[in-house]
Amino acid sequence: xxxxxxxxxxxxxxxxxxxxxxxxxxxxxxxxxxxxxxxxxxxxxxxxxxxxxxxxxxxxxxxxxxxxxxxxxxxxxxxxxxxxxxxxxxxxxxxxxxxxxxxxxxxxxxxxxxxxxxxxxxxxxxxxxxxxxxxxxxxxxxxxxxxxxxxxxxxxxxxxxxxxxxxxxxxxxxxxxxxxxxxxxxxxxxxxxxxxxxxxxxxxxxxxxxxxxxxxxxxxxxxxxxxxxxxxxxxxxxxxxxxxxxxxxxxxxxxxxxxxxxxxxxxxxxxxxxxxxxxxxxxxxxxxxxxxxxxxxxxxxxxxxxxxxxxxxxxxxxxxxxxxxxxx
Ligand code: SF4
Numbered sequence: 001x002x003x004x005x006x007x008x009x010x011x012x013x014x015x016x017x018x019x020x021x022x023x024x025x026x027x028x029x030x031x032x033x034x035x036x037x038x039x040x041x042x043x044x045x046x047x048x049x050x051x052x053x054x055x056x057x058x059x060x061x062x063x064x065x066x067x068x069x070x071x072x073x074x075x076x077x078x079x080x081x082x083x084x085x086x087x088x089x090x091x092x093x094x095x096x097x098x099x100x101x102x103x104x105x106x107x108x109x110x111x112x113x114x115x116x117x118x119x120x121x122x123x124x125x126x127x128x129x130x131x132x133x134x135x136x137x138x139x140x141x142x143x144x145x146x147x148x149x150x151x152x153x154x155x156x157x158x159x160x161x162x163x164x165x166x167x168x169x170x171x172x173x174x175x176x177x178x179x180x181x182x183x184x185x186x187x188x189x190x191x192x193x194x195x196x197x198x199x200x201x202x203x204x205x206x207x208x209x210x211x212x213x214x215x216x217x218x219x220x221x222x223x224x225x226x227x228x229x230x231x232x233x234x235x236x237x238x239x240x241x242x243x244x245x246x247x248x249x250x251x252x253x254x255x256x257x258x259x260x261x262x263x264x265x266x267x268x269x270x271x272x273x274x275x276x277x278x279x280x281x282x283x284x285x286x287x288x289x290x291x292x293x294x295x296x297x298x299x300x301x302x303x304x305x306x307x308x309x310x311x312x313x314x315x316x317x318x319x320x321x322x323x324x325x326x327x328x
Pocket of ligand 1: 199200201203204205206207209222223224225230231232233256257
């Protein structure tokens with residue numbers, strides 16, 4: 001039997017919903033096939049109150065082996081480092097996380113909040129929310145840069161708001177099969193299998209992107225990059241290949257990628273629906289991009305529905321210049 005404890009700090013339970021939506025394998029298959037014992041999960045466990053405290057203390061004392069600790073949600077250190085903004089029973093959540101990470105064979109941070117701080121850590125961050133081993137894109141967080149679990153691994157981060165169901169269960173499956181040590185991680189300690197290429201790969205709007213044919217409204221065919229601020233060319237995840245509910249992705253549904261897996265999400269990618277990446281890079285690159293838009297628009301194939309390319313070029317140029325000089 002493999003014991004798993006799932007803790008939840010500052011979050012909206014979105015990653016739990018994702019976990020429960022998993023189907024390759026689903027949660028019940030993981031329990032039956034791999035002998036997974038979910039000793040505690042705040043949403044699905046029948047235990048409550050003192051019984052939960054008893055379970056957590058049982059593992060913290062080492063009375064049973066804690067194989068996998070999953071943390072969902074940011075850890076709030078405030079006020080003044082006491083952690084009293086987030087308590088389980090009478091104990092700060094941060095202390096419970098520290099106790100269990102000392103004994104856990106593997107520690108997995110699920111979601112951008114647990115990985116990097118996420119939405120709870122934005123702005124002035126009054127609750128001092130942080131991730132388990134990162135604060136935004138800086139190593140440290142609650143546990144510090146040098147933390148390793150009992151099996152000798154750092155926190156495995158599965159970022160995303162929420163994380164894709166496959167990313168969660170296939171990472172847990174690797175732990176259950178004793179293969180977590182073989183996972184190749186990126187600089188933010190995320191499995192390269194899921195975060196190894198840009199989210200733009202696999203988007204069905206790629207041909208529009210190549211010919212700079214852009215949607216101006218969420219419902220239009222075309223690339224969502226220039227007018228609607230799609231962040232996918234700069235964001236690392238396989239969202240457009242793995243698909244959500246096995247059939248869709250943000251860009252397939254007409255919504256630009258907002259970069260929810262990024263360490264500095266959401267500040268890094270705000271405003272979500274504005275194209276700011278290129279125009280932030282200087283006038284020469286902006287002019288070069290404008291010229292390439294002109295060339296590619298005239299070269300675009302008829303099947304993409306190109307009409308009046310000259311007019312389109314003028315509109316794109318006006319849009320880029322207004323983004324650049326702030327006259328929108
Ligand atoms: Fe790439 Fe986004 Fe355009 Fe799709 S909509 S082609 S992901 S930039």
